[in-house]
Amino acid sequence: MHMADALVSPAVAGVAGVAAVGLIAVASHKVKEIKRDDIVPLMGVLGAFVFAAQMINFTIPGTGSSGHIIGGVLLYALVGPWAAFITLCSVLIIQCLIFADGGMLALGCNIINMAAMSCLVAAPLIYKRIYSGGRGHAKWRIWVGSVTASVIGLELGALLVSLETELSGVTALPFGNFLGLMSSIHLVIGICEGVATAVVLTFVESYNPDMLFNYFVDKTDRKINGRRWKNVIWAFVVIAIIMAIGFTWIASENPDGLEWSIGKITGDTELGVASIPSTAFMPDYDSTFAGIVGGLIVMVALWGICAIIFRKRRVAYSSSEKKND
Amino acid sequence: MASKIEKIYMALIAMEKDGGTDVSPSILVITFLYLVAVLSVPLYAPQKLIWLAAYPIIASEVYGIGYSRILYRSLWILPLLAIIGMFNPILDHTEAFRINGLLISRGWVSFISILLRGVLALQAVVIMVTLTGFLGVFNLMMRLGFPKVLCTQLLLTYRYLFVIMEEAINMKRARDSRGYGRKSYPLGMWGRFIGQLLIRSTQRSIRIHRAMKARGFSGVFPLVSIKGWDKKAWITFFGWIIVIVLLRFVDFSYYFKALIRN
Numbered sequence: 001m002h003m004a005d006a007l008v009s010p011a012v013a014g015v016a017g018v019a020a021v022g023l024i025a026v027a028s029h030k031v032k033e034i035k036r037d038d039i040v041p042l043m044g045v046l047g048a049f050v051f052a053a054q055m056i057n058f059t060i061p062g063t064g065s066s067g068h069i070i071g072g073v074l075l076y077a078l079v080g081p082w083a084a085f086i087t088l089c090s091v092l093i094i095q096c097l098i099f100a101d102g103g104m105l106a107l108g109c110n111i112i113n114m115a116a117m118s119c120l121v122a123a124p125l126i127y128k129r130i131y132s133g134g135r136g137h138a139k140w141r142i143w144v145g146s147v148t149a150s151v152i153g154l155e156l157g158a159l160l161v162s163l164e165t166e167l168s169g170v171t172a173l174p175f176g177n178f179l180g181l182m183s184s185i186h187l188v189i190g191i192c193e194g195v196a197t198a199v200v201l202t203f204v205e206s207y208n209p210d211m212l213f214n215y216f217v218d219k220t221d222r223k224i225n226g227r228r229w230k231n232v233i234w235a236f237v238v239i240a241i242i243m244a245i246g247f248t249w250i251a252s253e254n255p256d257g258l259e260w261s262i263g264k265i266t267g268d269t270e271l272g273v274a275s276i277p278s279t280a281f282m283p284d285y286d287s288t289f290a291g292i293v294g295g296l297i298v299m300v301a302l303w304g305i306c307a308i309i310f311r312k313r314r315v316a317y318s319s320s321e322k323k324n325d
Numbered sequence: 326m327a328s329k330i331e332k333i334y335m336a337l338i339a340m341e342k343d344g345g346t347d348v349s350p351s352i353l354v355i356t357f358l359y360l361v362a363v364l365s366v367p368l369y370a371p372q373k374l375i376w377l378a379a380y381p382i383i384a385s386e387v388y389g390i391g392y393s394r395i396l397y398r399s400l401w402i403l404p405l406l407a408i409i410g411m412f413n414p415i416l417d418h419t420e421a422f423r424i425n426g427l428l429i430s431r432g433w434v435s436f437i438s439i440l441l442r443g444v445l446a447l448q449a450v451v452i453m454v455t456l457t458g459f460l461g462v463f464n465l466m467m468r469l470g471f472p473k474v475l476c477t478q479l480l481l482t483y484r485y486l487f488v489i490m491e492e493a494i495n496m497k498r499a500r501d502s503r504g505y506g507r508k509s510y511p512l513g514m515w516g517r518f519i520g521q522l523l524i525r526s527t528q529r530s531i532r533i534h535r536a537m538k539a540r541g542f543s544g545v546f547p548l549v550s551i552k553g554w555d556k557k558a559w560i561t562f563f564g565w566i567i568v569i570v571l572l573r574f575v576d577f578s579y580y581f582k583a584l585i586r587n
Contacts, residue, residue, distance in 0.1 A: 052490075
């Protein structure tokens with residue numbers, strides 16, 4: 001479900017980024033309130049665990065997104081909502097920076113689509129209610145809760161990916177087809193993730209039940225799931241309003257936001273081009289093609305010139321690479 | 326699967342030794358601005374996008390990484406981007422331009438744009454990570470005011486990847502040595518395998534954490550030596566900002582055409 005940078009417009013990425021930063025700030029504050037000795041190593045090792053699990057992924061054709069499990073419900077069941085959110089955020093940031101999985105600018109979108117939807121929406125509102133709905137924690141509750149919450153979390157994420165891509169205006173695939181493709185694939189992934197989560201959780205409950213998050217003791221969870229769960233809904237309403245306002249601006253990005261701003265200032269969307277008559281670089285060819293060919297030639301020349309000028313600087317990196325080999 | 330775990334483990338160890346020569350907070354901001362510049366180029370104007378390649382070319386050479394290395398590291402994403410954009414040429418047949426009578430559709434133009442956007446964005450991130458080193462990026466985030474909880478979590482996740490890998494390799498060895506030649510992992514075994522891996526690594530990570538606390542770990546990792554915003558950093562920062570703004574807003578292809586025509 002990781003969105004690449006090539007898939008989002010800066011405006012969509014910016015709006016989602018603001019929402020993500022806000023949620024991270026709240027979550028960081030909430031995590032500090034958790035009174036559990038082993039929360040720090042638990043979050044670290046679970047982050048690594050989910051990271052490894054997310055490595056098994058595949059690209060969904062035409063959507064610019066990948067299909068894989070998220071692990072939000074598993075994290076929620078073990079460390080609670082806010083710690084799960086921070087853990088999943090750290091996984092997404094590492095994937096982006098180290099393995100280039102998901103774009104750096106699209107990180108906000110990825111955090112909202114995956115971490116927020118599964119840890120802060122699907123898991124607290126569905127898994128927790130099913131799991132702690134009656135007396136005793138029967139295994140079937142874990143199974144039903146995991147599968148339902150995983151499917152709904154992934155479907156919500158798929159819906160947001162489709163919306164964000166549509167608003168960015170990158171893919172030619174119509175919104176309906178895009179959403180259909182994404183949701184059908186993520187329905188299957190959701191069921192698989194739910195089963196995998198349930199298997200692991202039932203194993204943990206059998207062998208080390210202390211590891212499971214105690215919903216009745218931890219106050220941070222009560223703030224989400226108890227009488228004050230409405231606060232979370234309100235938080236999402238505010239985020240939705242911010243995103244809606246942002247998206248309305250994005251929807252009219254023709255010319256795009258940056259060029260629009262420049263156009264407002266200078267009266268033209270390009271700096272300095274108005275004075276030059278539109279001439280054909282290659283008589284029969286369109287300016288797009290000529291521009292690409294011309295640009296490529298110049299870039300290769302630039303590379304050559306830079307390589308010659310700065311050739312002496314390369315020593316440090318080439319020697320460190322040899323050491324690694 | 327098991328050999329893949331070992332490969333990833335070795336790759337992580339190799340990464341530890343890489344980079345870290347120029348840890349300056351400005352590179353994070355510059356990379357971010359460059360990404361905004363790349364992604365803000367309209368989808369049907371790849372001729373503008375290609376000029377933005379000047380940043381990774383100049384930066385990689387100026388910082389002594391070498392553009393060939395950056396290009397090599399970024400090309401693996403092309404098949405992925407091709408899968409992303411494959412529907413554009415199929416669905417969008419509107420004419421964009423003709424080359425000697427051959428019709429090129431807007432779908433193909435946007436397809437090229439998607440490839441360029443993806444590769445350029447990745448190159449900028451690769452340059453940043455190569456310059457700062459993987460752990461340097463997390464330190465920069467802390468320096469730039471990201472929550473300490475998140476930064477500590479990032480570093481611990483990265484560190485505990487090794488713990489998970491080591492436990493997985495140990496379990497794989499145990500299974501291989503007691504599997505009587507059977508290399509396969511039956512489906513019914515996966516639940517117990519993964520559950521046990523989780524419990525084992527958690528218990529080990531808790532022991533590691535206790536050892537860290539016993540040696541004075543207060544819950545926050547100390548910052549590595551990061552260059553501050555000195556005079557040189559500011560000059561470099563504004564230099565790159567000017568380059569990126571020029572590359573984004575000045576349509577060099579027009580000037581280039583005018584130059585060729587004259």
